[in-house]
Amino acid sequence: MELTGAEIFVEALKREKVEYVFGYPGGAVLHIYDALYKQEDVQHIMVRHEQAATHAADGYARASGKPGVVLVTSGPGATNAVTGIATAYMDSIPLVVITGQVPTNLIGVDAFQEVDAVGITRPCVKHNFLVKDVKDLALTMKKAFYVATTGRPGPVVVDIPKDVTANKAEFDYPETISMRSYSPVVPVDLSLVETAVDYLLQAKRPMIYAGGGVILDNAAEELIELTRLLGFPVTHTLMGLGGYPATDDKFIGMLGMHGTYEANLGMHNCDVLLAVGARFDDRVTGNVDKFCPTAKIVHIDVDPSSISKNVKVDVALIGHVSVFLRELIKGLKARKQKPDPEALAEWWKQINEWRSMDCLKYDRDSERIKPQYVLETLYRITQGEAFVTSDVGQHQMWAAQFYKFNKPRRWINSGGLGTMGFGLPAAMGVQLAYPNDTVVCVTGEGSIQMCIQELSTIKQYGLPIKVVNLNNGYLGMVRQWQEFFYQRRYAMSYMESLPDFVKLAESYGHAGILVTKPDEVEAALQEAMEINDRAVFLNFITDPEENVYPMIPAGGGQNEMILV
């Protein structure tokens, strides 16, 4: 039977078992919206700004492990989506983003709401397509989902001109697909596993440094097994949190610019580093010339271009993280050897000495609300079971430091691109994926205002998200840098013009709670957890000049931390 392009599109979503499409209608996608209207399998979530559609789909993907799907119109619809696409690209999140396009006969004539969506998104997608003929639509959709979800995942854009959605073609959706120019399954070179096992067994001061690849490849179990088998300390990147249980003794905290003292010194002094699904980002390495000066490095990554891009490694294990972790476990068990127990005990003694510095300490007797205290309390009250999304800045770092993530996919944040405005729409996607779980958006009064319009979407779909707004009246991370590196010249602040967030939340139909004193924090959080028929906006007025410690200043080595 012949279907219209719009119908083919919707059928393709059904075949891909898509539950939700996050989008915003407009002229170029009206045929598609009409086709969506006529069915009930795929639910469309209408946001208030296309950026939020991409973040919501992204949050859904990060929490559920399934690809997020976005539908926006041509022109400004597409350009508004770009920030979210770039966010997903930097963190390797599988998205399929459909942008409407002007009819094929108008492409290139500066038509109303025309932009070169394929051109604009090219540098921030894994791949993109312009569908010029309805006959190609089904296959292109199949390719889009295939490319987005395999190998190193990422966003894929499909640009569909309006006439293509109206024209008809036979619907033929392939079950499987192969592309001659794309092979996500790299042949695994097992010969190197033995070399890696040698390194691990010979290590006297080992470290495991695990990143988002562990989460993306669902390899947490393997990471836990390997770490326990070896008895090595493990640190996570911002993207890896939750891969290894944070409350376990082997976990020595996050590393990097705002990593723990023990994690960063452990990295700096280690002799063998096992990097697992991590990409040696500059926020992790600090100055690469000073990075892990005495370490032999074994690196597992699915993307060959991540190997030796920033830091030269000694053994490259290219392939899926879970596959190589299992191979390492197998290799270690076959050897029946253990790393030198005395050396390891000595190393742990050293690490525990660093740990005893208690680098995350803060003033617990302050009369002002300390943001760290809010997050510690949040962790306690939710028993570490909540999904926590965040925006970008100080609150993001505190959330990463103080909320102990024991399970993967619970910590949802924009690590690579650092997109303010991510947290609230991402929380929508997470809550839709897990309607019965607690979803908290940790944010600040700066970030929240970048996508605050989504309080309306949240109302529409009845999502009981808890917004934890750490309101210090400053763009906190900017202010911290200005304090440290610009002699307290606080260029650009807005304390006089902030809205009354409680009233704002209430005007959208949500609950708003103002919290100004430390002894009110716990009760307010408890109260918020009880409200489940709408969102709750908790406005915590926090210590305005609290800083995130430790901190490695730009250009510093991992042993050059500023401590509290």
Next chain:
Amino acid sequence: MRHIISILLENESGALSRVAGLFSARGYNIESLAVAPTDDPSLSRMTIVTSGTEEIIEQIVKQLNKLIDVVKLADMTEGAHIERELMLIKLRAEAEQREEIKRLVDIFRGRVVDVTTETYTVELTGDSDKLDAFINAIGKMQIIEVVRSGSIGIARNGNSLVL
């Protein structure tokens, strides 16, 4: 060091800009770029001449391989290969200079393909060094216009970049 990278890529609109965009986005250098369809019309062959440290070339090759439209590629410089570039060069050739220019063209095994009373247009192929050498030999004063195709390359022996 100078490298010649040959790429087989899908002959689709946008494939060229993916490659070009990759080079500009990551700050890699392109000395020349030549592209045309192969005997299989669904495939284009692109030759990029670039330069950089070993680490940078390694990254270029890996990043190119990551592009979905890239089917296969090879760094020609890794083995024995033949490199050719075509140049058309229009030269000032007045009465008393014509003999001298013709001799030089013959030495470089070029051909005069167009003649006016004041000019010769010369066709010359060879590796890029040879074309540079001709330009130097003829001297700036004689040159009116230069057009070069960019290098293309093919491996010697049994090594072939095919599907």
